């Protein structure tokens with residue numbers, strides 16, 4: 059069977075299965091009746107499924123309660139999770155844009171964080187002026203999937219559920235009656251829910267050897283400095299539209315972390331601090347290096363040495379993620395609330411799979427968290443952490459009056475990027491400062507600036523440059 063026919067067979071089989079499982083109004087005859095000869099491309103066939111109206115979800119109600127009135131009266135803590143859909147042009151590398159689809163004007167969508175056993179009340183609004191229907195499938199829920207049904211422009215959907223299982227879980231647009239789901243998700247409609255374990259996180263144990271060759275166990279408190287990294291890909295035409303044929307062929311253009319390729323590499327401030335010149339690049343590729351880029355200017359992630367760091371990692375995409383940190387070992391990998399590995403070099407995440415990585419950066423230095431698939435590294439999946447003061451900047455910063463005393467990480471000077479920081483939980487060490495960075499619309503940035511919680515580095519960098527060069 060050649061690839062094309064095999065692909066058609068698979069999709070037809072899925073469609074038939076969908077019809078059987080979901081009680082679709084489209085019968086097997088109708089679906090297999092789509093003549094193979096008339097279908098020239100995979101994308102054409104998806105188009106036909108779309109024109110049939112997609113696959114209708116009419117599953118029976120499951121046993122788990124999804125009625126908000128019942129769950130709100132249950133005495134459990136209820137968290138509102140309010141989403142709206144917005145299709146908008148957002149930047150990609152090379153001064154171009156793409157047709158993004160977002161939750162709340164940002165890619166990824168907002169992170170919700172709750173305690174195991176809490177209720178999440180999800181409300182999805184599709185504004186009148188949004189051209190397409192959307193839905194929201196939350197992997198942290200265990201309820202009937204009929205609540206993920208697509209919602210028309212001008213309409214709202216709402217469901218509630220108990221977050222029973224601890225861990226990190228994807229949420230994503232469920233498309234338009236399942237059809238177009240690939241386009242909507244891979245264009246940006248995804249995010250995560252973090253469900254903290256009811257008894258809190260565990261202490262982190264790291265093995266060290268003594269000089270005499272004995273193994274010593276070092277325990278770090280459960281509290282950690284936390285980050286979130288979400289991996290995906292962009293499949294685009296020359297004009298920045300979604301390219302479904304490229305998706306079928308697994309031929310992505312860019313690999314993105316929290317929506318951007320190479321979004322966490324050095325910028326003008328780092329060039330200035332290390333090289334004394336905003337325009338002398340300290341990293342081989344600095345594609346987002348310009349003050350005019352504002353929220354899109356790349357940022358680094360700063361941590362202290364000997365500090366417990368926790369990273370929530372989710373593979374939102376269509377390709378595997380071989381998560382590795384160059385120069386470090388993943389001291390602990392947790393999935394759900396079960397430890398999967400200790401002291402491992404790399405951990406594999408399949409599509410729609412998440413994990414919690416706990417580690418300590420032992421020595422001052424720069425460390426790149428990568429998807430150790432070379433195609434992914436070279437198309438954007440390189441995220442640089444800087445631990446401690448590897449460039450010995452403390453004396454300069456103190457002399458210039460930028461800081462009063464030496465600091466354990468550059469986060470005290472520049473902050474950490476807002477899109478890499480999840481909401482705080484029960485075992486969170488607060489970041490010393492947060493800067494505005496992310497695949498956000500300007501409206502989102504305006505609200506962040508008004509909140510007074512964040513540093514706008516594009517305003518701070520020129521001031522720092524003045525101080526350091528005067």
Ligand SMILES: [Cu+2]
Nearest residue numbers: 192193231242
């Ligand atoms: Cu959508």
